[in-house]
Amino acid sequence: MQDNFKSGFVTIVGRPNVGKSTLMNHLIGQKIAITSNKPQTTRNRIQTVYTEPGLGQIVFLDTPGIHEARTKLGEYMVDVAEHTMRDVDVILWLVEPSDYIGEGDRHIVKQLEKTTTPVILVINKIDSVDKDAVYGVIDAYRKLYDFAEVVPVSALRGNNCDVLLQQIFRYLPYGPAYYDEDVVTDQPQRQIVAEIIREKALHALSDEVPHGIAVSIDQMKWVDGKPGMYHIDATIICERNSHKGIIIGKGGAMLKKIGSNARYECEKMLDAKVNLKLWVKVKKDWRDSDYLIKNFGYRKEDM
Numbered sequence: 001m002q003d004n005f006k007s008g009f010v011t012i013v014g015r016p017n018v019g020k021s022t023l024m025n026h027l028i029g030q031k032i033a034i035t036s037n038k039p040q041t042t043r044n045r046i047q048t049v050y051t052e053p054g055l056g057q058i059v060f061l062d063t064p065g066i067h068e069a070r071t072k073l074g075e076y077m078v079d080v081a082e083h084t085m086r087d088v089d090v091i092l093w094l095v096e097p098s099d100y101i102g103e104g105d106r107h108i109v110k111q112l113e114k115t116t117t118p119v120i121l122v123i124n125k126i127d128s129v130d131k132d133a134v135y136g137v138i139d140a141y142r143k144l145y146d147f148a149e150v151v152p153v154s155a156l157r158g159n160n161c162d163v164l165l166q167q168i169f170r171y172l173p174y175g176p177a178y179y180d181e182d183v184v185t186d187q188p189q190r191q192i193v194a195e196i197i198r199e200k201a202l203h204a205l206s207d208e209v210p211h212g213i214a215v216s217i218d219q220m221k222w223v224d225g226k227p228g229m230y231h232i233d234a235t236i237i238c239e240r241n242s243h244k245g246i247i248i249g250k251g252g253a254m255l256k257k258i259g260s261n262a263r264y265e266c267e268k269m270l271d272a273k274v275n276l277k278l279w280v281k282v283k284k285d286w287r288d289s290d291y292l293i294k295n296f297g298y299r300k301e302d303m
């Protein structure tokens, strides 16, 4: 490894729905984290690796949106996000392009004040506002905190993401790569499949139903044949009987839609045929049960 190679960990934090997962996917050039227009999509820390040969390696941490938690799962999610700020080389704080700064963002400033780590303020979604409005946003945020850099981007369109990468590298220490060049994520395939199903449910359902969904993979096996294919059995867990009815839909139409959208994306991700079977189960108020949230994979040990 050359002497001038840089490497380090970079967490992406911010309120729900500001575009953290969209940004991470864009920066690494691959869809690993699921995204949706509903807040609280990401529930775990998701690690991905970006390597620029000869230059450096960035290990990104995508995190759940920091919000006022109303369930035990919510508390877990906020803990996960805030925990990542402790041991990284750079913090990316993502915000909406608005000069109104609410309680949620003020809470995040308090967390940033606890560290001495360089913070890059990333103003996302600049495609949705006038260029001039961005200056007002920069001024409003600069009054709150002494940022290492401020970078406006559009994660959706990819605008200015190259500049953001350059700025991140400036603040990384010299050192060898943490992972081989071909490593992209720490997420096991089964976990990515579960997340794809949850994403398709988030996209298809409205109101409060999607927030109370978890997905468990009951079986995932490769069966040789012509063609060979993955057989995947998965269960969508929801909080109430009435939600179960909505997820299944009239004559099973909703579940079929979620299933076929998920199968399509799983086939792309696995580069193979997939036979996906979905079930729906009710676990009443599981988001407030320590036992069940652990059971569905939201574990403090993984933080």
Ligand SMILES: Nc1nc2c(ncn2[C@@H]2O[C@H](COP(=O)(O)OP(=O)(O)OP(=O)(O)O)[C@@H](O)[C@H]2O)c(=O)[nH]1
Pocket: 014, 015, 016, 017, 018, 019, 020, 021, 022, 023, 034, 035, 036, 037, 038, 039, 040, 041, 042, 043, 063, 064, 065, 066, 124, 125, 126, 127, 128, 153, 154, 155, 156, 157
């Ligand atoms: N117009 C516009 N929309 C964006 C941009 N980046 C993200 N979005 C949209 O914002 C919504 C939220 O994106 P996510 O990436 O899921 O946001 P997140 O911050 O990861 O959300 P949580 O995981 O819930 O905390 C989605 O509908 C995205 O398509 C952007 O640059 N411009």
Ligand SMILES: [Mg+2]
Pocket: 020, 021, 022, 033, 034, 035, 041, 042, 063, 064, 065
């Ligand atoms: Mg997210």
